Amino acid sequence: MAPVSKTSTPRLGKVLKRAFFDRDVRQVAPDLIGATMLVDGVGGLIVEVEAYHHTEPAAHSFNGPTPRNQIMFGPPGYAYVYRSYGIHWCVNFVCEEAGSAAAVLIRALEPTHGLAAMRRRRHLQDVHALCSGPGKLTEALGITIAHNTLPLDRPPIVLHARTEDVEVVAGIRIGITKAVELPWRYGVRGSKFLSKPFPK
16 A cells, blocks of 8 residues: 655545544544644644544543533534643544544644644654644644634634555554553554554
8 A cells, every 4th residue: 555645745635524523433533544634724644543432431421521521422523622631732533423422532643734833833843753642733733722612624624535545553542541452543554753653
C-alpha cells in the first residue's frame, strides 16, 4: 500500500459529513487514519487515534453523563474537547447514535497545512514534533474549549476523506489504567509522526 506523503501537500478528498460518524466507533477510528483534519485551514493527515466506548471503563462516559462529557451522549459528528491533567486540551470525535456515548480521540497528525502557524503556536521548528500527541496537536491547531460541541462538518472544522490507501496498524491504548487490553489504538504503520511507535 502507498505510504502517506511526507514531502508534498496531499490532495484533499471529499468532505466527511456527520453521517460518517454514525457507525461503530471501532469502524470509524481506523477509517479516520489518513484523513485530513483542518481547523481554520491548519492541520494535517490523521496518523493516530484511539476509540472509546461507554461500555468500557477507560471512557469518560462509562459512569454516565456529566456537564463535561454531555456532548458524548448527543448525536454523532460533533467535537468533544476536554482538559487533560489540567494542562492540555484533547479533541475527540463523537460517534454512534445518540445515547451511545462513544468517541475517537485524535492522538497525532502529520502536518500538511499551515505549518508556519503551527510552529508559531508550538514555539518549535521540528515538523515531526508539532502534532505528535493529543495535547501537541490541539495547541498546533489552536483548539480550545471554545471548539467543544462544534459540528465536524462545518467551519472552522473540516475533515477530508483519505485519498490513498494507508497501512493501518492496531494496538493497545496509551496512558490509561483501565481496559488496557483493548486493541483500540490505530495508526499508520511506520509513521514518523506518531505519539509513540506501535510494537513491531
